[in-house]
Amino acid sequence: MINEQAWSQLTEEFKKKNIALVAVSKTKPVTDIWHLHLLGQRDFGENYVQELVEKQQQLPKDIRWHFIGHLQSNKVKFIAPFVHLIHAVDSRKLLKEINKQAAESNRIIDVLLQLHIAEEETKFGLDEDELFRLLEEYCKDPKEFSHVRICGLMGMATFSENPVQVRKEFKHLKSVFDEMKQEFFQEKPFFQTISMGMSGDYEIAIEEGSTMARVGSLLFGSR
Ligand SMILES: *Cc1c(COP(=O)(O)O)cnc(C)c1O
Numbered sequence: 014m015i016n017e018q019a020w021s022q023l024t025e026e027f028k029k030k031n032i033a034l035v036a037v038s039k040t041k042p043v044t045d046i047w048h049l050h051l052l053g054q055r056d057f058g059e060n061y062v063q064e065l066v067e068k069q070q071q072l073p074k075d076i077r078w079h080f081i082g083h084l085q086s087n088k089v090k091f092i093a094p095f096v097h098l099i100h101a102v103d104s105r106k107l108l109k110e111i112n113k114q115a116a117e118s119n120r121i122i123d124v125l126l127q128l129h130i131a132e133e134e135t136k137f138g139l140d141e142d143e144l145f146r147l148l149e150e151y152c153k154d155p156k157e158f159s160h161v162r163i164c165g166l167m168g169m170a171t172f173s174e175n176p177v178q179v180r181k182e183f184k185h186l187k188s189v190f191d192e193m194k195q196e197f198f199q200e201k202p203f204f205q206t207i208s209m210g211m212s213g214d215y216e217i218a219i220e221e222g223s224t225m226a227r228v229g230s231l232l233f234g235s236r
Pocket of ligand 1 (some may be wrong): 036039060081082169210211212213227228229231232
């Protein structure tokens with residue numbers, strides 16, 4: 014069941030603030046995606062490769078598919094022909110594989126690097142050292158990465174009832190983004206995306222500078 018009212022409110026608010034809304038449709042049926050598509054939603058997020066591929070085949074081709082979950086290198090080839098943005102690149106190996114598969118598909122694939130900002134160990138992502146080392150390599154040898162374009166950062170806050178903790182983590186992501194921009198992406202207008210915020214914390218994320226929120230249960234109901 015789609016919460017049309019929540020979708021309308023978010024869409025209106027996000028348009029005013031120039032924030033992209035990615036509707037996270039994982040585990041939800043294609044009929045729900047059709048429904049939101051009919052209302053005008055075009056950006057959808059999935060985090061299982063097989064599910065994404067099946068849905069992509071059945072649904073309108075003007076949908077921009079975001080892969081938001083942890084991506085295994087050996088599965089990149091299944092989504093490389095069509096994926097719009099890969100949010101959670103967390104290793105050099107994965108970035109190289111995306112580059113390779115993008116070349117096979119004659120595409121340049123947009124990606125975000127995932128920074129580990131949460132306290133929980135369980136969440137994926139690069140730490141700051143790894144992030145800056147990867148960027149140095151990416152900038153030093155652009156030919157090695159000519160089929161990927163790093164467009165920004167993604168992060169997931171601690172799953173916490175404590176808004177102070179969540180805000181602190183989002184602030185941190187924003188400051189690392191600013192530092193990256195300054196050091197590696199000056200005069201690169203495509204480097205502009207901070208993907209942060211979900212159903213439970215998107216308001217804080219927006220206050221802290223999010224440019225793209227990934228919202229699931231608020232739109233589609235709980236999973
Ligand atoms: C599931 C998921 C979301 C959406 O979560 P909700 O709490 O349902 O809004 C956002 N980002 C990622 C990476 C997810 O896996």
